[in-house]
Amino acid sequence: HVAPVVQVLFNRSKAQVISFSKDKVLRIWDVQLQVCLQRLAGIFPKGQEVSTRFFMHEDTGRLLLSFNSAMTLLAMKAEIRDRVLSHDMPVIGAVLNEKLGQLVSGCQAGCLTFWLLESGQRLRQMPDAHGSAEVTALATDPGADRFYTGATDGFVRVWDWGGHLYHELNCNSISSSAEVSQVLALKQGVVAAGFSKNVTMFKSKSFRERRVEPSEWKEQDVHQDEILSLASCPPHSLITAGYDGVISVWNSSSESCTRQLMQRCSQPPPNLDSEGRSSRSSRRRSAGKGADEAEASFTVTRLRVLDTRKPRARGSANLVSCGANGFVRFWNLHQGALVAEFLAHTQASSIIMEVSPDCQHLVTADGGGFIKVWHIADYCLDSAGQQAADGEEEPLVTERPALESEWQAHSDQINDIRLTERQDRLLIVTASSDCSLSLWDSFGNLIGTFGQEEHWKIEPLSVVLERLERERQEQELEDDEPQTGPPAVDETDWSPDERAVTDPKGFRISAWNSSLLGSRYAEAGSGRRQRRQPETLPDLAFIAQDRHTPAIGPFNSLSISDFTEMRDPKQPDFLAHPDVYFRDKEFSKPLPVQTAAMGENKLQAQFDDRTLLPKYVLDYETQIKKYQAFAVTNKEKEQPQSKAGARRPSGQVGLAGQTVSKMQQQQRPLSKHKH
Structure with a gap:
């Protein structure tokens, strides 16, 4: 610390010392190694403190610090590497x-x-x-x-x-x-x-x-x-x-x-x-007897x-x-x-x-x-018949x-x-x-x-018990197997190989067969249970083939004969004349559609208005034409009289009015039928 230390606390479960200085720096020390494991600063309340207290709860790994009227709680996170954690916290x-x-x-x-x-x-x-x-x-x-x-x-x-x-x-x-x-x-x-x-x-x-x-x-x-x-x-x-x-x-x-x-x-x-x-009342009396607790x-x-x-x-x-x-x-x-x-x-x-x-x-x-x-x-x-008699307490x-x-x-x-x-x-x-x-x-x-x-x-439980029994039997077999290995090598009685002395340049030593390291490795490996290797099948052609033949996967065992010689095939037409099939066509405007002149083609059927329209429409049209013709005729008769200044006779007027009313009465049923 660079400032005076005001608090020291021991963590006995982890053999650590926690110290706190006046500049509000917390340090965690290892007692045996006497080194600082962690330094904490800048997380504590600022200001001048009058009283500072520590409390360490070792079971939960929590440190409680008090600064006047403020309190700080620090939780120690466990460093776990060999176990599976479901959560980051308890x-x-x-x-x-x-x-x-x-x-x-x-x-x-x-x-x-x-x-x-x-x-x-x-x-x-x-x-x-x-x-x-x-x-x-x-x-x-x-x-x-x-x-x-x-x-x-x-x-x-x-x-x-x-x-x-x-x-x-x-x-x-x-x-x-x-x-x-x-x-x-x-x-x-x-x-x-x-x-x-x-x-x-x-x-x-x-x-x-x-x-x-x-x-x-x-x-x-x-x-x-x-x-x-x-x-x-x-x-x-x-x-x-x-x-x-x-x-x-x-x-x-x-x-x-x-x-x-x-x-x-x-x-x-x-x-x-x-x-x-x-x-x-009894509850109030019992509440005041806290000193008599068991x-x-x-x-x-x-x-x-x-x-x-x-x-x-x-x-x-x-x-x-x-x-x-x-x-x-x-x-x-x-x-x-x-x-x-x-x-x-x-x-x-x-x-x-x-x-x-x-x-x-x-x-x-x-x-x-x-x-x-x-x-x-x-x-x-x-059961009810085994209970104690009246007045007796049940043991x-x-x-x-x-x-x-x-x-x-x-x-x-x-x-x-x-x-x-x-x-x-x-x-x-x-x-x-x-x-x-x-x-x-x-x-x-x-x-x-x-x-x-x-x-x-x-x-199911039966499957689990069978697997456990099988594992137990395998373990017993491993324990009963004798552990055999190469004979122990006497380290004191050692002499060089004769071939190494006679032909030092051509001699090559095998470290696994003639050294202490190789013998000890073989001895340690002999105690292990050997894994059974699969047996060879020499009768199969794809296994007994030449070792120098490169492997080509699962189709290596297939017998593939030489391909028969084939003549050059006839060249297709699109290769011989590519300009016909693949030439670029110029864009041309579409030709106008020619319509046949009237009368060139003979009509197959003739249709007029009377075959297309319903009968009530045709009847209505006939009545309208009659009315128009009658109106035109009356107008032509009235024009000479108006030029001469003569007054139209009243009887003629009544006759015309009656004729017009009759025409209107004939039109009404036709209009109703239309609607």
């Missing part, structure tokens, strides 16, 4: 669509990726699904038509499987912004929870606009700490749990808490009424309801919870009792779980990347269910698990903080990692 979860066979995964960078479950092919990517906010939760509705994403900005977004955004649900209140950690879709609407003590409800009837505001939840302040997990029990039960280990059962229709399971929680159990519900943590990270079970007896269970210290607990919702608990993962600070669709298997995972598959088909499934079951398999799936913490069935196999999808999303079967066989170059095919 994967926080995934959701499945059984109808389409698709999978959507989300990472801390806010990127959503669509995959095909059958082959692992990447379909599309949606970077910055929530802008600059980090995606923290993924969920899907019961019909798998929509899926939901929650983020640190307090919003839940509703998407379809084509990547179209439908709604944006606002979980923030006026006074604070809540990070969404759990989303659950119900028939009545969508429920969201996170770093808040209350439940946020969005009813279905409010999904009309792009941005949806929450509905008012009737009963508040039931949980004393943040809600971490949600589950639903048909037909109208909502189950919530949080940091304090209290499991609350709600009626989603009346929005009221009907029961609380407080057998394993950090708070002392309050006074319960006849229905198993705690009173408000040393062990009872945080509940997952809640799952066993839908196929309908327990009525006290010894049967239909609710499973897990969380801190690696414990798994089975509950009876109808009785409000704890039925069984067992330690699934030793030395684990927290675990997550998922139940198979048929409620036959339970899969748990811890922060070290380990997975365990438990068979719970008959676990905590007592708590602490025995573990049958463990089918366990393996380490990832090198870092597993954040989410999804289960599905394909080809009569139970498949497990795991999302981890090591930036990978993998697909396994229930026996620990890796099918593939999403993002790898080669696509996979999900095969």
